[in-house]
Amino acid sequence: MMKGVKVNRRSFLKMLGWGGAGTALAGCDMPTTVTLEEGKEEVVSYLSPEEYVIPGVGVWYASTCTQCDAGCGLHGRVREGRALKLEGNPDSPLNNGKSCMMGQSGVQTHYNPDRVTSPMMRKGNSLQAVSWDEAMAELGKQVSSVSGDRFAFVSGSLSGHQSVLTSELLSKVGSKNHFAYETINTSIWQAVSKDLLGDAMPVIRYDKAGVILSFGADFLATWMSPVHNAGEYAKFRQGERGVLVQVEPKMTLTGGNADLWVPAAPGTEGVLALGIANIIVSRGWNKVDVPASVKTELAQYDLNKVEKITGIQGSKIKRIASLLSERGPALVLAGESTVGQAKGYEAASAVMLLNIIMGSVGTTIEPSVSFPENALAAKQGNTSSLKAFAQGLSDSKYDVVFFYNSNPIYSAPEALGVESGLDKVKFKVALTMFPDETALKADLVLPLNSAIEDWGTHVAAYQGGSATMSLQQPLMEPLYKETKGFGDIMIALLSKLDEGYKQFPDYYAYLRTSVKNMPAELTGGALASDESFWNGLLQKGVLKTTGVTGSLTATLAVAKVGTPTDHLDQTSLTLIPSARLGLWDGRHANIPWLQEAPDQISKVVWDSWAEMHPHTAAEMNLKNGDIVKIESKSGSIETQVAITKAIHRGAISVPMGQGHKEYGRYAKQTGANSLSILDPVFDHKTGELATHATQVKVSKTRKNQILIKMGGSDVQMGRSFVRTVSADQLRRTEGGA
């Protein structure tokens, strides 16, 4: 396995014809598919290959994963010019050679049969294929004619030179309307840490923690940087084994791995946090001394009250409090189910309070190391920008809107009226790989190269202590002639607005030049203009810099946390649109591997489902597979019931990701989209969408279907497949594997 040797880029990408050593076609069927005759298959040689390119031998190239915005480094195996397998890049400090199921599926995003293969322009009311020249001409016309403030650019999280080019374009057009939008984000956590710790992205040292108390933070699956977290989690479990307590209304993957899983009533995590804090300070277990004012404020969250609100018996709450003090160093996290409330910010700050009084700040929470070059740093997506964008739409503020890496028509709650709002936009441009809902609504669809065909640089928002830029390089030449890289399009567009960009024939040239001109603090002293530096970058795939280490302050304040009485209507259930590692926010619903991979907790596949507690189901006499109608103020969906004990009685959970109206054969018409019926409730402080604050009425329909899940039995029937041992002896003997 040779990794990224000196490469003259374009030559090795040439794909060998089928045949040769290329195929592994159905070998084992009837004699007809067995080719023993001569002259049946074709074999094509390279024109003039690099010396190291050998047919039949795979070569590994470094690149970057773009399946989510964590920005893990990748290695891609290339044989006969075809990218075959993706693996983590061991040189990336983020994922240390590991990868998640979404990263593995990158190849299926790339080889997906439903990609857009040529530019399409709306003529009449249908999209028709057009040439790139025509498309770019139209685009140029629109962009140069539009006035700055009426131009909007909607994207997912952006970083690296793509981000640079985007902001370049916006500034050239004279617009400030860049809406970076991600449904799955941690922006409230960041806001709180910014305000209380003075650092938006503190490094979280799971490995240092002795006990982790996580309020709905699904850090193993969907929170910040899952693969990185999982690696740290392993360290946390090994050696002196740490204890994980998870508080959340619906069991996430992290909850499934907890030593103690506590189903708090939906939206009461904040109260619980303060209740625990109260016990701690009243017993004097706090590691940091707490002013009397705070003590008195906390005192109002006495055990009985908290018990009443959260529905967790006091003994358990006490136990958690004592755990934090005994098993320290403690680490307390706040995730979506906690912060996705109208008063999410307060809930998060209540959680952060625990961190502060337990002295986690500085021990398990360390100051962030930020990437030296701000222009390249991540521009993170959130949902407040979606709110702003929707607002703008309804006020018909925009004439030209770009969509890149984002599909708001699918993932924005219908109540925001994005779909209808888009009608008021004169010219909508979708830069996309797939015919998703937004693209099909657009006036101009520009087909993008896949991540495996494209160039790019990525700077992850959460770096876990390092400050690294990860390079994304093409592993093979584009499958389709008519697709272009995002950067290429941007360069082409910019060169229409600015002569300066005419010098760059394509994005590669631009990237190459900008790497040449990298300042020394990025290159770590190496001479960036030197060819060997570039080759080194291609080989390693990552550029490690000595980042700027921030500092942490700790502000003690007791937040006015919301209680469910603010919104909870006793007769209804709280809808939990839980995020899945796999389909993510729905962007991977078109990947067959991920559709076929069962949900980690419920083990349901190929559909969406509504998790309900047996008691709740019994009250409505529902059984597995019954179709229920789930009605919120803003809409309703129908889906099948999956009964599980891993959810609070007052909650119903419909994972997000399914229910696409378009988006290719695998995604289309499977399941229901739980995001669409969310009420437009927003966190009052940050303006983030309160995903866990929607109350729904659940009613039985006559229909039912077979719940398709993996596994015939949910219990082991006394067969010792998984044997469980209690940890206390292990602790005595410094245990662990």
Next chain:
Amino acid sequence: MTATKKMKFMVSVFAFAVFAFVLPATSLADLPVPAHIIPPVGEHSGEHVPQPIDFPHDRHVNDMKINCMYCHTYARRSAVAGIPPTSKCMGCHKMIATDKPRIQKLTEYWEKGESPKWKKVHDVPDYVHFSHEKHIRKFVDKADFPVEDVQQVCGLCHGEVKAMTVAEKVKPLNMGFCVRCHEANDGPGDCWKCHK
């Protein structure tokens, strides 16, 4: 183990004895068999496969005395021997024999910037994973067999290519053919060596 070995040996001797008389190995007549190899036995009369350019192996091997692995250079490094890259052909034929129609055709391809689409002559089913590299290593490198005579080794499966213009399949290349040779020359008997 010895039992197996003895068995194998006897089987091979038997097979060899039988086939040596039953099928006089004509194709090996003037292509000497390397001393350290018990040749696989089996005949096949392959039909002539029309190629985009009917490449004259005889010219190159016989008259020019070019080694097999000069062009099929991947054979010793990879599972597949590989068709030489067009650049390799042009390396010589930029100036040599440029007047010949075949060369002109080749040059056209080169200038168009594409390679000829050759038809596969020696093909095995997709579930057979044959490795040239291993066989070259065993029979040439490890056996200190002079590389300049490598065509004798190649010839065991590919026949006397130097007598052909376009390569033709003269050996069955079916499992029996492989297995007999493996048993005779003490090759691996593990199915998973070839079938995966």
Next chain:
Amino acid sequence: MSQVIQDKVIDENLKWSKINHDLIRTMETPGKMWWTAVLVCVAMVACAVAAEIYQYKYGLGSVGLNNPHMWDMYIATFVFWIGMSHAGTLLSAILHIIHAQWRKPIYRFAEAMTTFSLMTAGFFPMIHLGRVWNLYWVLPYVSDRGIWPNFRSPLVWDAFAISTYLSASALFLVIGMIPDMAVLRDHTKGWRKKVYGLMALGWRGDDRQWRNFRRTYMLMACFLIPLAISVHSIVSSDFAMSIMPGWHITSFPPYFVAGALYSGCAAIMTLFVVLRYFYRWEDYMTKNIMEKTCKLTFAIAMVWTYLNLIEFSSVWYGHNVYDKELLIDKATGPYAAVFWTMIICGMVAPFGLVFQSWRRHMPTMFVMSIVLQISMFTERWMIVAPTLSMSHAPHQWDILWGSVIEWAIVFGSFGWFSLLFLLFCKFLPAISTYEVKELCFHLKHEIEEEKREAEQKAKNTSAAGSQQPVSGSPGLEGA
């Protein structure tokens, strides 16, 4: 009345010409009933063929098989048919050796049944193969690849056992028919005459031929009995050789053989009633014979029941938790209905055979035989399916009730069997005339002797020597 006369199975005064006529009568140009029956069977077979074509084209998934259920009804049915084949051998071979005279009128069709059910069973292993076009790889043949089947596998043993058994029993059937063929040859004309002539192998009925015939027949009988036993033991080892709960049971071979004879006898009873009714063969298939068959069946049923209980108890008192749980699951789980059907029909129902009035009442016997067959079919099903549904790994537990394709083929197999049997009845003698004649002959003798003895006693003179029967007539040698 004397013993002999009381339980004589047949009226000794039957005219041989009548016997011949009665037989040939059934083989004349078929009537409506026969044609309709044939049509029905053909239709059933057609269903199966259609299903099989579909399955061949699209793969075994269409059968609804899945990961735990790699086998299902096909194998169950296979075992069922193999089992059915055993009764023929029992009647023709075993009872022949122990000189049970009453078998003579009914063993012929039982033998035919053996052959045909084997021919039916033979299909199933092929149907259930994933790549049936490679079936021949199971046979040891010299290929230049130098690869062989795996002789450790019970499936390979099956291949040998079944093919041997099929050929042997077919041969036995054909040989046994030679004298009847001669009779038919003499009573028919046209192409039939030619065919029968060929099959009669120039039978003239002289002493030498009779001597050789009997010797051959006896030899084959002796050869067939161990074969029959071994065949089903081997079939049972398909299961017993595995480690799966409910399969890995030492008592399987005898259990299977018992079950086989059981189902076979039931099948014989069914066909007995049917033939007797449609061919009006009351003279040959008398109620006495039915009684004897019933007694035999009852005995076997008890053996089977016993072995069944043995299996249960050994599982119950054994410490193999998997087996135990499976047994409980069989009785209480999703398959409970089927399981109890098997128990009731197979263990309880046979006690009906105790009552003579039942035994002599043909419709009852017909129903009874069907009931027993049902129990035997469900038994095979209960051997195959539950083990796979509830094996070691709970994660892969699943219930399977088969699919249309599957049931169609199972259904069709019955059609196929019946079709073969119908043809047999039309073209070959379904009762062995020469043995019936023989039977009458002996009865006559015994009765006469009884009379004479009575007279002798009266006269207080010495006992009479045995009489020499007329030369040339059947039943001389070895009688």
Next chain:
Amino acid sequence: MSLSNILDNLSRFRQDAESERYGHHDYEHRFGMAIDLDICIGCNACSTACYAENNLPVVGKDYFEQGQAMHWMRIERYWDDEELEHPERGASFIPMMCQQCGAATCEPVCPVAATYHTPDGLNAQVYNRCIGSRYCSNNCPFRVRYFNFWSFYESSWPEPLNQQLNPDLSVRDKGVMEKCTFCIQRIRVAKDSAAREERNMIDGDVITACAQACPTNAIVFGDTMDPTSQVSLAWKKHEVKRGPYTHKEAKSDEEIRGYRVFDELNVDPSVMYLERVRDSEV
């Protein structure tokens, strides 16, 4: 296997069962695994990696419902505390793949010897020899053999998805049994490159797709015959031995967590699991 091999193996089948080289083979390697269920988070990364590496078909909704899915590596999830209102101790995950048993029950029952034991200590499945009698799967206590009930090629890899297929191993078509191979193609590549460099294979030369992907390094893969390999050390540390089942009265030490699933069936699995740990004091 040629006739000579059969006779050879038959004669030595299960000889000296108590000795180290249990079974009937002269092993070059005995590849094995150690999977720590305490740090396995059940995230499915291994399973997906397996799909990517081994050309596993996506069967689709309907066939999945019929139980015909083809996941060589599946994450089984169990709930342990049924009596409680909520699963307070979380879920129990276990990655279940072919255990490459040393005394595999699938091997002796295959009528055509399509599944056999390789000198690498693996349970080979030769696709092109398989005739689909499915006995092997029936006889597998782990139920980890998957059968191609349909021809998945067209349905599962519509153009251009089929260009992702790994050329190093064949795509199975309908009627063929298949199962986890411990990524034999990777083992071959590693062996070849070792041979190219004229050295023996060393620990870390080869790693299966699942072990490579695992974000928590819960899966350790290696040659259990190489005493220095990570996996051997793990087996040693947790007192799990090759060979027949020996009932352990008590652990010599509390931190020993090793066990093999269905060890008592005496199939000699090559995969050692480490007990999942939960803090009962919490």
